[in-house]
Amino acid sequence: MRLTHAQEAMAAAIEDQWLAAAVQTGPAGRKEAEAGVRAAYRLAGLPEPERIYWLGSPRAGALAASLLRAPTPGSPVAALDAGPVSPAAGAASDAAAGSGPAASVAGPEWVAGVHAELRRQGWAPGESGGAAVRRQVRTEPWAAARKAALAALGADGWAQLSAAAGRRSWGLVMDLIAGRLRLRLGEDITADLGDAAPAVRMPVLDAIYGQHDGTWLATFEAADRLCPDAGLMTRLTGLAEVARHSGWWWAFERVAVLTERPGLLERDNVGRLHRGEGAAMQFPDGYGLWAWRGMPIPPGLAAELPHLTLDRIRSEKNAEIRRVVLEHFGYERYLREAGARRLGTDETGTLWWLDLPGDEPLVMVEVVNSTPEPDGTSRVYWLRVPPETRTAREGVAWTFGLTAEEYHPLIQT
Amino acid sequence: MYRQGDVLMIPVEKEQVPACAPVPRDRRGRMILARGEATGHAHVVGGPGLALVADLDDPERMFIDVPTHGRVTHEEHGPISLPAGHYRVVRQREYVPGAFRPVAD
Numbered sequence: 001m002r003l004t005h006a007q008e009a010m011a012a013a014i015e016d017q018w019l020a021a022a023v024q025t026g027p028a029g030r031k032e033a034e035a036g037v038r039a040a041y042r043l044a045g046l047p048e049p050e051r052i053y054w055l056g057s058p059r060a061g062a063l064a065a066s067l068l069r070a071p072t073p074g075s076p077v078a079a080l081d082a083g084p085v086s087p088a089a090g091a092a093s094d095a096a097a098g099s100g101p102a103a104s105v106a107g108p109e110w111v112a113g114v115h116a117e118l119r120r121q122g123w124a125p126g127e128s129g130g131a132a133v134r135r136q137v138r139t140e141p142w143a144a145a146r147k148a149a150l151a152a153l154g155a156d157g158w159a160q161l162s163a164a165a166g167r168r169s170w171g172l173v174m175d176l177i178a179g180r181l182r183l184r185l186g187e188d189i190t191a192d193l194g195d196a197a198p199a200v201r202m203p204v205l206d207a208i209y210g211q212h213d214g215t216w217l218a219t220f221e222a223a224d225r226l227c228p229d230a231g232l233m234t235r236l237t238g239l240a241e242v243a244r245h246s247g248w249w250w251a252f253e254r255v256a257v258l259t260e261r262p263g264l265l266e267r268d269n270v271g272r273l274h275r276g277e278g279a280a281m282q283f284p285d286g287y288g289l290w291a292w293r294g295m296p297i298p299p300g301l302a303a304e305l306p307h308l309t310l311d312r313i314r315s316e317k318n319a320e321i322r323r324v325v326l327e328h329f330g331y332e333r334y335l336r337e338a339g340a341r342r343l344g345t346d347e348t349g350t351l352w353w354l355d356l357p358g359d360e361p362l363v364m365v366e367v368v369n370s371t372p373e374p375d376g377t378s379r380v381y382w383l384r385v386p387p388e389t390r391t392a393r394e395g396v397a398w399t400f401g402l403t404a405e406e407y408h409p410l411i412q413t
Numbered sequence: 414m415y416r417q418g419d420v421l422m423i424p425v426e427k428e429q430v431p432a433c434a435p436v437p438r439d440r441r442g443r444m445i446l447a448r449g450e451a452t453g454h455a456h457v458v459g460g461p462g463l464a465l466v467a468d469l470d471d472p473e474r475m476f477i478d479v480p481t482h483g484r485v486t487h488e489e490h491g492p493i494s495l496p497a498g499h500y501r502v503v504r505q506r507e508y509v510p511g512a513f514r515p516v517a518d
Contacts (some may be wrong), residue, residue, distance in 0.1 A: 005438050005442060008437040009439065009442045011437065012439045012440040013440030015440075160434070163434070165437075172450065267450060267451060268451060269449040269451040269452055271450035271451075323510070360510055370490070370491075371418075371490045383505075384509070385508045386508050398508070399505045399506055400423075400503045401503055402421075402423075407414070409414045409415060410414060410415060411415050411416070411493055412415070412416035413416070413417050413490040413492070
């Protein structure tokens with residue numbers, strides 16, 4: 001089938017709702033999410049889970065999932081169960097910064113926190129949740145719905161609908177949020193848990209993405225709206241209910257592990273995780289991701305950001321970190337205080353040049369926004385351009401992928 | 414060549430437009446050249462018979478087909494009139510050593 005403009009707009013509206021769910025912060029809707037989990041099991045032909053555990057972040061959820069995934073005695077995860085206090089790599093710094101050792105549980109303090117939380121909810125160390133049922137609960141219903149949607153809409157209609165209801169989500173949610181979280185979670189677990197890390201990292205790959213699953217659910221909900229008789233959402237209603245109300249989760253035969261959504265999520269104007277004065281994504285149990293314009297930054301650096309100096313910036317060896325501190329300090333201030341050279345001014349703006357010892361030079365165009373602000377002033381902004389740039393015009397042209405000769409806007413606003 | 418903030422519209426010959434598919438309209442039925450995710454502001458194009466299309470092989474490469482005339486609007490920038498013709502849409506980028514990235518307008 002061929003979609004009309006109105007049908008495309010309907011699909012885009014559904015995608016907007018799922019995008020909103022994907023960046024939704026605040027406490028999970030536990031009752032609704034649990035009902036969704038039970039429905040997902042039933043729709044997969046499985047008995048409902050006997051118990052549903054709630055954890056405060058995907059990090060805690062991954063650990064809980066690894067503890068419930070039938071740990072065999074002597075495995076590195078079993079050592080996290082009740083082993084002696086033998087801090088793994090990274091735990092030492094945690095203990096130094098934190099408030100005292102972690103009871104009788106090995107590893108950093110948050111591991112003890114997850115144990116305590118699970119126990120409070122009725123878990124006994126050694127209890128197994130059974131085998132993972134992610135395939136039955138998520139993968140198979142998804143594959144079946146996709147097959148049915150293709151049959152109902154035709155290949156062209158399905159492609160058109162996927163573009164209308166899913167194109168933005170993949171980039172915004174999977175690439176810029178869920179993907180970052182997955183990557184960072186793996187790195188943090190590795191840094192914190194030593195020998196036990198691989199076993200705790202595995203569930204990260206096995207997660208059901210909860211609110212981030214809206215990226216693909218949007219397309220099926222839109223398809224269902226177009227073909228109400230094809231039953232395209234029938235087997236996905238449970239998953240959709242969890243996705244509307246909670247964060248990442250894990251499905252096992254006898255138990256499910258659900259997690260909270262972040263309490264805070266801050267992004268910049270193009271959707272990248274971005275915050276200078278704290279974690280850009282912060283979960284209620286304290287787990288957070290620090291990022292500057294999508295670039296993950298070590299939490300230690302964050303504390304330095306308000307007190308940056310020229311010397312501190314100059315001495316930074318890591319180029320990506322240097323970019324973060326430069327942006328935070330402000331290019332204009334840095335160019336001024338570090339004594340940048342003005343290479344020239346033309347009708348497009350002014351080109352500035354600054355040598356960075358041991359690095360490629362910092363070359364920037366200073367541009368005046370063509371449309372005045374409501375108060376009559378004009379906003380000035382800065383664009384970093386390649387170091388070989390020789391004129392402001394060449395620099396501005398480069399930002400649009402053109403040469404200085406090619407770049408001649410007739411009108412600009 | 415017309416510029417509205419971080420978006421440039423470059424006239425191209427019809428022959429330079431690759432095989433394309435229509436870019437889906439947003440929920441308000443608008444054709445969007447680029448959007449700010451945090452502000453919700455958008456560069457929107459419209460006009461009689463006007464079509465916003467994307468390269469089948471690279472959906473990020475967009476083109477505008479303007480049969481008679483068109484108009485580009487944005488919440489923070491002045492509107493721009495587009496004469497009949499074909500245009501390639503380019504979003505501004507910024508240099509990052511070893512890579513580049515879009516500008517957050």
